Amino acid sequence: MKTRDRILHTTLELFNECGEPNVTTLQIADEMDISPGNLYYHFKNKTEILSELFDWYEREIGEILDVPETSLDVEDQWLFLHLIFEVIARYRFLYQDLVNVMSRHERLANKFKKIITKKTNASRLICQNLAEQGILNANPKEIDALCKSIVLTATYWISFSTVIDGEQSDDTLNQGVYQVMTLVLPYLREEERALLREVGESYL
C-alpha cells in the first residue's frame, strides 16, 4: 500500500478511536512511523485528509442508499439496515463529533445534510411501499415522523451506546438494527409483527 493510502487508513482508525478533534497530524505520522514532513508532502493539511475520508464515506453510503428501488420484504430490510449501520460504524468519527466537525467544515455539512435527506427518503419509500401492501398501518404524517425517528436512531445509535455501555461490543450494531426495527413494529399488521418479534428474539 502506498504511503498516501496508508495515511488515510491510519487516520480513519485514529479518528474513530480518539475522535477527529483529538487527533493531531503528528500523532498520525507517529502511528505510521513516518515524519510529519512526509505526511505534509502527501496532504496539504489535516482538512484535506478529512475531506478525502468523507468522500470515501459518501461513496459507500451512497451505493447502499441507491439500491432500494425495488420493494423489500422484512428480511431484506434487516439486511439493508445492517449495511447502513456497518458504514456508519466504519466512519463513526463523523457521527461522534457531528456538530463539531460539521460546524468547522461547511462543505461537509452540506453534503452530510443531503445524505440525511437521502436516508429519510429511502426510509419513506420503504414505509410507503409497506403501507400500500397493507402490511404497515400508518397515515402519511405518522410515516413522516416514523422515518425521522428511524434516521435519528441510526445516526446516533453508536454514540448513544458508547455513552451508556462505556465501550462498543460486537453486538452494538445488531442492537442498533433491532432498536430501529422496534420503531416500525407497532405499526405492522399482526402477522408481520409476530414475525418481526420472532426474528428479534433470535437476534439478541
Add this chain to the structure above:
Amino acid sequence: MKTRDRILHTTLELFNECGEPNVTTLQIADEMDISPGNLYYHFKNKTEILSELFDWYEREIGEILDVPETSLDVEDQWLFLHLIFEVIARYRFLYQDLVNVMSRHERLANKFKKIITKKTNASRLICQNLAEQGILNANPKEIDALCKSIVLTATYWISFSTVIDGEQSDDTLNQGVYQVMTLVLPYLREEERALLREVGESYL
C-alpha cells in the same frame, strides 16, 4: 452578580454557541472584558468551570426527574417532556459534543450515565403506569425498547435538528416533544391516540 458567577454564565453561553472544545479561556475572559489572569484567580482551570456547570445541569435535571412518582395523564407528560427538553437546551453543549466531552472527563461520564439511567427509569415508570391502566398496549420488552427510543430521541433531538435545519428555531423544542410523543402514539388505546393526534396538530 459576582465575577465568579459571571464567568460561569458567560462560559455556559459560549459553550452552547461554539461548542465546549472550541472555546478558550482567553475567549471567555475577552467576552467578559476581564483579564485571563482574573479568570484563573477564580477557577483553577477550564475543567473546573466545566465541572461546575455540569453540577448545575445535574441539579436542574435531577429536580425534574424526581417528580414523576405520581401517575401522569397525557397533558402532564407533555409538560414533563417540555421541562426535560428545556434543561437539555440550556446545557446543550453537553449533548452536542457528548462523546468528546465525556471521554475527556471520566467523572462527568459516570454521572451522565447515571442521569441517562434515571431518565430511562422515569420513562419506564410512566409507560408501565399507562400499561396498567390499559391505556398503553405493549409488553415489557416493547416498553423497554420504547423507553430507550424516548431517551435517545430526547438526548439527540437538538443536535439532530441543528444538523438538518442548520439553525435552531423557536419551534425546535416543540418539535422534539412532538417527536417523542409520536414514539408512544402507536401503542396507545384508540381513544388516547386520537387525543394525542389532536394535541399534536395544534402543536406544530
Add this chain to the structure above:
DNA sequence: GTCTATAAGGGGATAGAC
C-alpha cells in the same frame, strides 16, 4: 519520497505588581 529542523501561532496556566 522521505527526513530533520524549525518557524509561527495558539492555548493553558502562572508570577508578580497594583
Add this chain to the structure above:
DNA sequence: GTCTATCCCCTTATAGAC
C-alpha cells in the same frame, strides 16, 4: 480582585537536505 507580562507546551505547517 484585577491587571500585565510571560512561560511553556502543543499543533500546524514549511524549508531545505538527502
